[in-house]
Amino acid sequence: MTTARKTPEELRSHQWYGSSISSGLRSFSHRARTRQLGYLPEEHLGKPVIAILNTWSDINPCHVHLRDRAQAVKRGVWQAGGFPLEFPVSTLSETFQKPTPMLYRNLLAMETEELLRSYPVDGAVLMGGCDKSTPALLMGAATVDLPTVFVPAGPMLPGHWRNEVLGSGTDMWKYWDDKRAGLIGDCEMAELENGLARSPGHCMTMGTASTLTAAAETLGVTVPGASSIPAVDSGHDRMAAASGLRIVDMVWDDLKLSKLLTADAYEDAVATVLALGGSTNAVIHLIAMAGRSGVTLTLDDFDRIARTVPVLANLRPGGRYLMEDFHFAGGLPAFLAQLTDVLHLDRPTVSCTTMREQLEGAQVHNPDVIRPRSNPLADEGGVAVLRGNLCPDGAVIKHIAAEPHLLKHTGPAVVFDDYRTMQRTINDPDLGITADHVLVLRNSGPKGGPGMPEYGMLPIPDHLLKQGVRDMVRISDARMSGTSYGACVLHIAPESYVGGPLALVRTGDRITLDVEARTLHLDVTDEELAQRKAVWTPPPARYERGYGALYNEQITQADTGCDFAFLARPGEVHDPYAG
Numbered sequence: 001m002t003t004a005r006k007t008p009e010e011l012r013s014h015q016w017y018g019s020s021i022s023s024g025l026r027s028f029s030h031r032a033r034t035r036q037l038g039y040l041p042e043e044h045l046g047k048p049v050i051a052i053l054n055t056w057s058d059i060n061p062c063h064v065h066l067r068d069r070a071q072a073v074k075r076g077v078w079q080a081g082g083f084p085l086e087f088p089v090s091t092l093s094e095t096f097q098k099p100t101p102m103l104y105r106n107l108l109a110m111e112t113e114e115l116l117r118s119y120p121v122d123g124a125v126l127m128g129g130c131d132k133s134t135p136a137l138l139m140g141a142a143t144v145d146l147p148t149v150f151v152p153a154g155p156m157l158p159g160h161w162r163n164e165v166l167g168s169g170t171d172m173w174k175y176w177d178d179k180r181a182g183l184i185g186d187c188e189m190a191e192l193e194n195g196l197a198r199s200p201g202h203c204m205t206m207g208t209a210s211t212l213t214a215a216a217e218t219l220g221v222t223v224p225g226a227s228s229i230p231a232v233d234s235g236h237d238r239m240a241a242a243s244g245l246r247i248v249d250m251v252w253d254d255l256k257l258s259k260l261l262t263a264d265a266y267e268d269a270v271a272t273v274l275a276l277g278g279s280t281n282a283v284i285h286l287i288a289m290a291g292r293s294g295v296t297l298t299l300d301d302f303d304r305i306a307r308t309v310p311v312l313a314n315l316r317p318g319g320r321y322l323m324e325d326f327h328f329a330g331g332l333p334a335f336l337a338q339l340t341d342v343l344h345l346d347r348p349t350v351s352c353t354t355m356r357e358q359l360e361g362a363q364v365h366n367p368d369v370i371r372p373r374s375n376p377l378a379d380e381g382g383v384a385v386l387r388g389n390l391c392p393d394g395a396v397i398k399h400i401a402a403e404p405h406l407l408k409h410t411g412p413a414v415v416f417d418d419y420r421t422m423q424r425t426i427n428d429p430d431l432g433i434t435a436d437h438v439l440v441l442r443n444s445g446p447k448g449g450p451g452m453p454e455y456g457m458l459p460i461p462d463h464l465l466k467q468g469v470r471d472m473v474r475i476s477d478a479r480m481s482g483t484s485y486g487a488c489v490l491h492i493a494p495e496s497y498v499g500g501p502l503a504l505v506r507t508g509d510r511i512t513l514d515v516e517a518r519t520l521h522l523d524v525t526d527e528e529l530a531q532r533k534a535v536w537t538p539p540p541a542r543y544e545r546g547y548g549a550l551y552n553e554q555i556t557q558a559d560t561g562c563d564f565a566f567l568a569r570p571g572e573v574h575d576p577y578a579g
């Protein structure tokens with residue numbers, strides 16, 4: 001790619017710093033204050049200012065190494081002749097933040113956007129990886145549209161217990177069910193607590209974090225091969241330094257995010273996520289990210305593309321291996337090299353080449369981890385989109401992680417009005433729940449959750465677990481952790497809290513799931529549903545003040561990405577020094 005190089009006077013930061021004393025009091029003040037920071041003028045004047053947005057925090061084990069890693073990014077920026085400045089931004093810790101970090105994804109997106117806009121920034125390096133961090137940072141950055149590189153936090157090391165390899169999340173659910181079924185006790189659980197998460201880094205299954213960082217790499221906003229490097233590998237330091245080196249040139253070349261985040265790039269990210277058997281959360285996040293890039297991505301795009309790609313990554317929760325295995329099997333470049341017939345290869349990436357050049361020579365070193373097209377894990381991509389009278393605006397199911405006999409199933413509903421009630425009563429023998437029942441949870445969507453928590457993998461009742469039942473049809477307007485599994489219909493839109501049909505289901509109604517036909521049907525007549533709707537009363541608002549009230553007012557439904565309406569709409573926001 002050849003583009004005209006910028007001159008120092010054309011840098012955005014020049015508007016703050018100026019190049020000489022004669023440029024006025026304002027730049028005099030900014031230069032004086034940069035001296036106060038301890039920098040000589042020759043260390044920064046006329047150099048691209050690179051903002052490093054760091055989601056490091058003591059409370060976030062997935063990002064706890066990023067404080068150190070930012071030093072490697074700075075090293076790269078200095079070497080390339082830029083001026084790095086680190087900005088601490090909100091951390092979204094999937095484990096600790098309640099009720100769910102999804103409530104705060106848009107807050108970090110807003111913080112990213114406003115911070116990049118209001119400070120003297122020429123280019124950005126975004127550091128994150130734990131679930132919502134990746135979409136939040138990219139949504140904000142896409143809106144501002146500066147040259148940007150994403151530095152993925154990297155997966156943690158594989159877990160271990162008594163010679164078993166453990167996947168964070170996935171094996172937690174599995175062994176918790178074993179404990180409830182009486183197969184293991186407190187002693188084993190104490191050992192598992194030690195072995196489940198051994199190092200800094202995000203979840204090392206193909207959960208939401210690995211899915212979204214792989215999507216970022218596919219979009220072309222990371223250096224090649226970045227997303228699977230284990231967080232504590234010295235290669236992760238080198239990747240961070242390479243990102244710092246690269247961003248400076250990207251500023252001079254004016255390689256803005258909008259040149260990378262095209263409709264083709266989003267199509268490729270969808271194909272990759274589906275071929276990885278990735279997290280259902282990616283559906284919501286990619287739709288929201290695309291929206292910020294001016295690209296319309298819909299649920300139907302996911303279903304359409306799913307039919308064109310097989311699942312080729314043998315990774316938990318749908319498969320066997322973990323992210324370190326994927327990395328040593330060749331990582332994402334080797335994986336994408338299996339999909340060249342469906343990808344748009346002539347699009348640019350941060351690497352200064354096209355995706356085609358980037359994938360040249362990529363090799364699979366373990367064909368059981370990254371499967372060839374001739375030996376897929378599943379013939380179709382990992383997510384199906386459902387429609388029907390229960391979900392007029394759509395719902396999703398990760399059918400590859402469900403027991404196949406449930407993919408076409410009719411059963412009577414057992415309805416839980418909210419998560420707490422469900423937790424309190426699901427083991428009540430008086431409910432008479434059998435393996436044929438369909439468990440229904442409502443008031444767990446974007447507004448009703450609030451924040452659409454990951455409640456969608458409803459627990460199997462204890463008495464059924466003891467009989468060996470490990471999967472049932474479960475439906476909700478919630479999300480599900482990327483590390484979860486089961487015949488869980490998720491993201492029902494519109495949600496019950498705003499009066500979607502899910503609000504009208506009654507215990508005993510029959511529900512039919514038919515994944516092949518892509519339908520979810522409530523066997524109740526339209527007249528009956530209309531009567532039920534007429535007597536339905538909306539629940540009270542969740543929040544009266546503060547961020548929650550803003551969230552409640554602005555959040556959009558799952559099928560459109562759960563962005564805030566006022567952030568998703570098009571319109572200009574001017575640079576502080578423009579015009």
Ligand code: FES
Pocket residue numbers: 062093094095129130131202203207209
């Ligand atoms: Fe951070 Fe899973 S808890 S990625």
Ligand code: MG
Pocket residue numbers: 094131169203207208209481482483
């Ligand atoms: Mg998760």
